[in-house]
Amino acid sequence: MIRVAIVDDDALVRAVLTTIFSSADDLIVVGEAEDGADVPALVAREHPDVVVMDIRMPKVDGIEATRRLADHPGVRVLVLTTFQLDEHVFAAIEAGASGFLLKDTPPRDLIEAVRVVAAGDAMLSPSHTRALIEHFADSGRDRRRDDAREALDRLSPREQEVARGVAEGLSNAEIGAQLFCSEATVKTHLTRVFAKIGDTNRVRLALLVRDAEG
Incomplete structure (x- = not known):
């Protein structure tokens, strides 16, 4: 079972989300x-x-x-927002969130988003990742590019391929299919990638790869 906690100052929103998540056999709202x-x-x-x-x-x-x-590095955070991309979302990603949801997201997609994040993937589509890149593109581009390239140079060629898959918004399973290896192997590569770059956030890894290619 995936254990879910809901944090919102609107009691009605909490009640609706609890009802939605409780309807899934593999989710349980614990608080x-x-x-x-x-x-x-x-x-x-x-x-x-x-x-x-x-x-x-x-x-x-x-x-x-x-x-x-x-x-609590094992706890994944999905932030809720009314707007698709605003400055608060960028700040939340920088703070360590694994992605974000719009408050009007359909119930089925809300449930799937929790599953995706619980599995260790980022809840960001490629288009959202591109928007994040564009948001940060105008400040310190050259310095970020040099720092990113230095970080990626510490990775093996295979680890770099996995990192690029993350930057493309692919799940572990999709990366495995693309590289003709198992999902477990992808997870092993990612563990090594995160250890080498000193971070465990897939979105920030995607930003790192994009910065290196900028």
């Missing part, structure tokens, strides 16, 4: 909170696999709450 300030305690108590996190909350917003989960 909820109405503010980001309560997230560390919620995670420590309920040990969720995925936290579905609102961005705008009165005391501690979803960005800071995500940042406070740095000590």
Whole structure:
């Protein structure tokens, strides 16, 4: 079972999300909170696999709450937003979120998004990844390119291929099919990639690859 926690200051939103996620046989809602300030305690108590996190909350917003989960690397965060791409989404990705959902996403897609993130993949389509790249493109391009190339040079050729697959928005299974290897092998390569670059966030890995190619 995938353990899900819901963080949103709107009680109605929490109730709707609980109903949606509870309708899936492999998801269980283990807790909820109405503010980001309560997230560390919620995670420590309920040990969720995925936290579905609102961005705008009165005391501690979803960005800071995500940042406070740095000590829980096994917990994945999906941020909720009303707008497809705004500055809050970029900040949440930088804080460590694995992706984002629109609040009007259809129930079936919400459920699948939680499954995707729980499996260790990023909930960002290639178009969203491109938008993130474009957002950061105008500031420090040359420095980021040099730093990114230096980081990728530490990877083996196979690890670089896996990293490029992540940058294309592919899941582990899709990368495996593309490289003619098993999903387990892809996960092993990714573990080594993350160890070498000192990060465990697929979205930031995608940004790194795109920066290196810029």
